[in-house]
Amino acid sequence: MRYSQLFGKTSKTVASDADSINAKLLTQGGFIQKEISGVYNYLPLGLRVLTKIQNIVREEMDKIGGQEILMPAMTQNESWITTGRNNMDVLFHFKGQGDTDLVLNPTHEEVVTPLAQKYLFSYRDLPVAVYQIQNKFRNEARAKSGLLRGREFNMKDLYSFHVDEEDLNRYYEIVKKAYFEIYKRLELDDITVLTFASGGAFSQFSHEFQTINENGEDTIYLCEKCKIAINKEIIDTQKTCPECGGDKLKTVKATEVGNIFKLRTKFSKAFNFYYSDSKGQEKIVEMGCYGFGPSRTMGTIVEIFNDSKGIIWPKSIAPYHVHLVGLDLFDENIKTQAEKIYQDLLDKNIEVLFDDRVDVTAGAKFADADLVGNPIRLVISKRSLENGGIEFKKRNEEKSEILPLDKIFSRI
Amino acid sequence: MRYSQLFGKTSKTVASDADSINAKLLTQGGFIQKEISGVYNYLPLGLRVLTKIQNIVREEMDKIGGQEILMPAMTQNESWITTGRNNMDVLFHFKGQGDTDLVLNPTHEEVVTPLAQKYLFSYRDLPVAVYQIQNKFRNEARAKSGLLRGREFNMKDLYSFHVDEEDLNRYYEIVKKAYFEIYKRLELDDITVLTFASGGAFSQFSHEFQTINENGEDTIYLCEKCKIAINKEIIDTQKTCPECGGDKLKTVKATEVGNIFKLRTKFSKAFNFYYSDSKGQEKIVEMGCYGFGPSRTMGTIVEIFNDSKGIIWPKSIAPYHVHLVGLDLFDENIKTQAEKIYQDLLDKNIEVLFDDRVDVTAGAKFADADLVGNPIRLVISKRSLENGGIEFKKRNEEKSEILPLDKIFSRI
Numbered sequence: 001m002r003y004s005q006l007f008g009k010t011s012k013t014v015a016s017d018a019d020s021i022n023a024k025l026l027t028q029g030g031f032i033q034k035e036i037s038g039v040y041n042y043l044p045l046g047l048r049v050l051t052k053i054q055n056i057v058r059e060e061m062d063k064i065g066g067q068e069i070l071m072p073a074m075t076q077n078e079s080w081i082t083t084g085r086n087n088m089d090v091l092f093h094f095k096g097q098g099d100t101d102l103v104l105n106p107t108h109e110e111v112v113t114p115l116a117q118k119y120l121f122s123y124r125d126l127p128v129a130v131y132q133i134q135n136k137f138r139n140e141a142r143a144k145s146g147l148l149r150g151r152e153f154n155m156k157d158l159y160s161f162h163v164d165e166e167d168l169n170r171y172y173e174i175v176k177k178a179y180f181e182i183y184k185r186l187e188l189d190d191i192t193v194l195t196f197a198s199g200g201a202f203s204q205f206s207h208e209f210q211t212i213n214e215n216g217e218d219t220i221y222l223c224e225k226c227k228i229a230i231n232k233e234i235i236d237t238q239k240t241c242p243e244c245g246g247d248k249l250k251t252v253k254a255t256e257v258g259n260i261f262k263l264r265t266k267f268s269k270a271f272n273f274y275y276s277d278s279k280g281q282e283k284i285v286e287m288g289c290y291g292f293g294p295s296r297t298m299g300t301i302v303e304i305f306n307d308s309k310g311i312i313w314p315k316s317i318a319p320y321h322v323h324l325v326g327l328d329l330f331d332e333n334i335k336t337q338a339e340k341i342y343q344d345l346l347d348k349n350i351e352v353l354f355d356d357r358v359d360v361t362a363g364a365k366f367a368d369a370d371l372v373g374n375p376i377r378l379v380i381s382k383r384s385l386e387n388g389g390i391e392f393k394k395r396n397e398e399k400s401e402i403l404p405l406d407k408i409f410s411r412i
Numbered sequence: 413m414r415y416s417q418l419f420g421k422t423s424k425t426v427a428s429d430a431d432s433i434n435a436k437l438l439t440q441g442g443f444i445q446k447e448i449s450g451v452y453n454y455l456p457l458g459l460r461v462l463t464k465i466q467n468i469v470r471e472e473m474d475k476i477g478g479q480e481i482l483m484p485a486m487t488q489n490e491s492w493i494t495t496g497r498n499n500m501d502v503l504f505h506f507k508g509q510g511d512t513d514l515v516l517n518p519t520h521e522e523v524v525t526p527l528a529q530k531y532l533f534s535y536r537d538l539p540v541a542v543y544q545i546q547n548k549f550r551n552e553a554r555a556k557s558g559l560l561r562g563r564e565f566n567m568k569d570l571y572s573f574h575v576d577e578e579d580l581n582r583y584y585e586i587v588k589k590a591y592f593e594i595y596k597r598l599e600l601d602d603i604t605v606l607t608f609a610s611g612g613a614f615s616q617f618s619h620e621f622q623t624i625n626e627n628g629e630d631t632i633y634l635c636e637k638c639k640i641a642i643n644k645e646i647i648d649t650q651k652t653c654p655e656c657g658g659d660k661l662k663t664v665k666a667t668e669v670g671n672i673f674k675l676r677t678k679f680s681k682a683f684n685f686y687y688s689d690s691k692g693q694e695k696i697v698e699m700g701c702y703g704f705g706p707s708r709t710m711g712t713i714v715e716i717f718n719d720s721k722g723i724i725w726p727k728s729i730a731p732y733h734v735h736l737v738g739l740d741l742f743d744e745n746i747k748t749q750a751e752k753i754y755q756d757l758l759d760k761n762i763e764v765l766f767d768d769r770v771d772v773t774a775g776a777k778f779a780d781a782d783l784v785g786n787p788i789r790l791v792i793s794k795r796s797l798e799n800g801g802i803e804f805k806k807r808n809e810e811k812s813e814i815l816p817l818d819k820i821f822s823r824i
Contacts, residue, residue, distance in 0.1 A: 036486075042481055042482040067419045076448050
C-alpha cells in the first residue's frame with residue numbers, strides 16, 4: 001500500500017478526550033477514529049490489525065473443533081426475560097415494528113442456547129462447540145480507555161455443550177490451552193496469567209486471562225511460582241494459590257483479555273434444554289462459555305507495546321510487516337530504485353506500506369513510521385544508496401544498518 | 413468436515429412461516445435458522461457461503477482501489493438530523509446512557525461523510541474510495557422472503573469521494589464493471605441486467621443490478637437487444653431504452669442484487685465537506701455510493717439455482733466443493749477406504765463434506781446431499797467398490813459414473 005493513498009493518515013494532535021495510551025496512539029496513528037463515546041470506526045490500518053487478531057483466534061478455535069457460526073446483533077427481549085437477565089444495566093432496549101421489544105445482545109447465551117436446542121437431541125449429537133466473531137453492545141455507564149471498554153466492541157465467543165460435567169471439564173482444559181496458544185501468537189504469553197475468579201452460583205471458579213501491565217485497570221494477586229493469580233472479587237475467600245497453596249501473593253495491575261466460564265446448567269435449565277442419553281433418559285445439557293475480545297486485546301497490546309515515539313506491534317498482527325520510507329524521491333534515479341524495491345516486496349508477498357510522499361520531510365516520515373509501528377523500517381535515500389544500499393532498522397531496536405539492495409529479502 | 417459432527421443438520425419439516433424458496437431450502441438444508449422475523453442465525457454451512465460471497469466482493473473492491481474500513485452499527489441520532497433523514501421509517505431508535513439518542517445504521521452516509529471529512533482536505537487527497545462489509549438494520553414494516561428482505565442483514569457499501577462530477581462519473585463506470593465481475597463469479601452475469609432507476613434530486617439516474625427470475629419481487633422493463641432495463645419507478649418518464657432509444661421493452665420479474673448511486677453533493681453539503689483545490693479555493697466534495705447485499709444475494713442465488721430436491725450452488729460459493737457419501741460403513745474394509753479418500757481430499761486441500769453417519773439410510777444421505785447442494789457428489793459403497801471404484805456425479809447433472817479411486821482427483 002502506498003502511504004500517499006492510504007485513507008486515515010497520522011495526526012499530531014491528540015484527541016482531547018483520549019483518556020488512555022491506546023486511544024491516543026491508535027487515533028494519532030490513523031488506526032481508529034471515535035464515532036461516539038465507546039464506539040469507534042476502524043480505518044484501513046486498524047481493520048488490518050483487528051482482522052489479524054480475529055484470524056489467529058479463529059484458527060485456534062478451529063483447531064479445538066470449534067465450528068464458526070454467526071448470530072445476530074439483535075433479538076427479542078423475551079429471550080432475556082426467560083433467563084431473568086432482561087434488567088441488566090448494560091442491555092440496550094428498543095422497539096421494532098408492531099411494538100415488539102428488542103435488545104442488542106451484549107453476549108449470546110440467550111441466542112445460542114435455544115439455537116443449539118433445535119439441533120442437539122441425543123447423546124450422539126454431543127459434545128458440540130460453536131463460536132462466533134461478532135460485535136457486541138453494552139450500554140456502559142462510562143465508556144472509557146479507548147478500545148478497552150466500549151459500547152460497541154468485537155468479541156469472539158465460544159459455547160460448548162456436553163452430556164455431563166466431566167465432559168465439560170475435559171473440554172474446558174482444552175480451551176484453556178488454546179487461549180495460551182493465542183496469547184503466545186500475540187506475544188502476550190509471558191505476561192498473561194490464568195486468574196481465578198468467581199464461578200457464580202453453579203461453579204466454584206471461573207477463570208480470567210489477565211495480562212500484567214502497569215496501566216491495567218484490574219488488581220490481581222499473583223503466585224509468582226505457579227504463574228497463577230486470584231482476582232480481587234474472590235481474594236477475601238481464596239487467600240492462597242489454588243495450585244500450590246502458597247500464601248505469598250504479589251499484588252499487580254493487569255488487564256483482562258479473556259474469560260472462560262462453566263455455565264453448567266444455568267441456561268439449559270432456563271430454556272429446558274435436555275438430551276436423551278444412551279438409555280433414552282432425558283438429561284440436562286451442560287454448557288461452557290469462553291470469551292475473548294479482539295478489539296479489547298488490540299487496545300491492550302498498544303498499552304503494553306509502545307514507547308515515546310509510538311506503537312511497537314508484534315509481528316503477527318502488525319498492519320504491515322515492512323514500512324518502506326522513500327526519501328529524495330524528486331530524484332528520478334532514487335524514485336526508480338524505491339519503486340523497484342516496493343514492487344519486489346509486493347512480488348514476494350511481503351506486506352509493505354510504502355511512504356512515497358514527496359511533499360513530506362524525512363523527519364516527519366520517520367516519526368510516522370515510529371508512530372504506526374510496523375516491525376521493520378527500510379529507508380531508501382540518496383545517502384543510503386551512496387552508502388551502498390538501503391537502511392534496515394527494526395522498530396524495537398535502536399541500531400540500523402545499511403544492506404545491499406539484494407540482501408534485504410533474506411533479512412525480512 | 414464430517415457431517416456426523418456438523419452443527420446444523422438438514423430437517424425434513426418446512427418452517428411454517430417460510431414464505432419463500434430461499435427461506436425454505438436454506439432452513440431445511442441447515443444453512444440458517446430464524447431468530448426473529450427478518451433476523452437469522454447463520455449455521456456453519458450458511459456462514460461458509462456468506463463468507464465466500466463477501467470475499468468475492470472484497471477482492472473485486474480491492475481491485476478497483478477500494479480500501480476496507482469498518483464503521484459501527486450504532487451512531488448518534490444527531491448525525492441523521494444533520495441530513496434530515498432521522499424520521500426515516502426504517503430507522504431503529506434507542507436510548508443510551510445519559511439519555512443520548514442513538515440509532516442503528518441502515519446505511520452509512522451519515523457516518524462515512526464526517527469520517528472522510530477528518531482526513532480529506534486537499535485535491536491531493538482525492539479521489540478516495542472506502543468500503544465496509546457490515547451488518548445493517550432496517551425496521552421493516554414486514555420482513556419477508558427469507559434473506560431477501562431482513563431487519564438485520566449483511567451489506568457491502570462502497571463510498572467514493574471526488575474533486576468534481578467528471579471524476580465521479582469516471583469512477584462510477586469502473587464500479588459498474590466491477591459489479592459485473594462479481595456477478596460473473598457468482599454465475600449470475602447472464603441473467604443480471606443494469607437497470608435505470610431514479611437519480612433523486614441530484615442525478616438523472618441511479619442504477620440497480622436486477623437479476624431476472626420468476627420469483628423476483630420487482631418488475632423491470634428490459635431491452636433485450638442492449639440487455640439494459642428500466643425500473644418500475646421511472647418507466648412512466650423513461651419509456652425507451654436509454655442505450656438504443658428502442659421502445660420494444662419486455663416486462664420481466666427480477667430481484668435487485670445491487671444499487672449504485674451518484675450522491676453528488678447531497679451529503680457533503682449537509683456536513684459542509686469541502687476541499688481546497690490546486691489554487692487554494694474551497695470546493696465541495698462529490699460523492700458516490702455503491703451497495704451490494706451479500707446475504708440478499710445468497711437468498712437470490714437459492715431462489716434461482718434449485719430443483720425439487722434442493723439447492724444447486726455455483727461452485728464459487730458452495731459450502732463445500734465435494735459431498736462425499738460413505739455407505740456400508742459398518743464394513744471395516746469400506747470404512748477404511750472411505751476414510752482414506754476423505755483424508756486424501758483434505759490433503760489436496762479440496763473442500764469436502766464427508767457424510768460418515770452409520771445410522772442413516774443411503775436414501776436419506778442422497779436426499780441430504782441433494783438438499784445441501786454441493787457441486788460434486790462422490791459415493792463410496794460396497795457396490796461402487798465392486799464396480800471398480802467410486803461413484804462420481806455432478807449436482808446439476810443426472811448421469812453418474814464409476815471412477816477408479818486414483819482417477820477422482822483429476823476430475824474434481
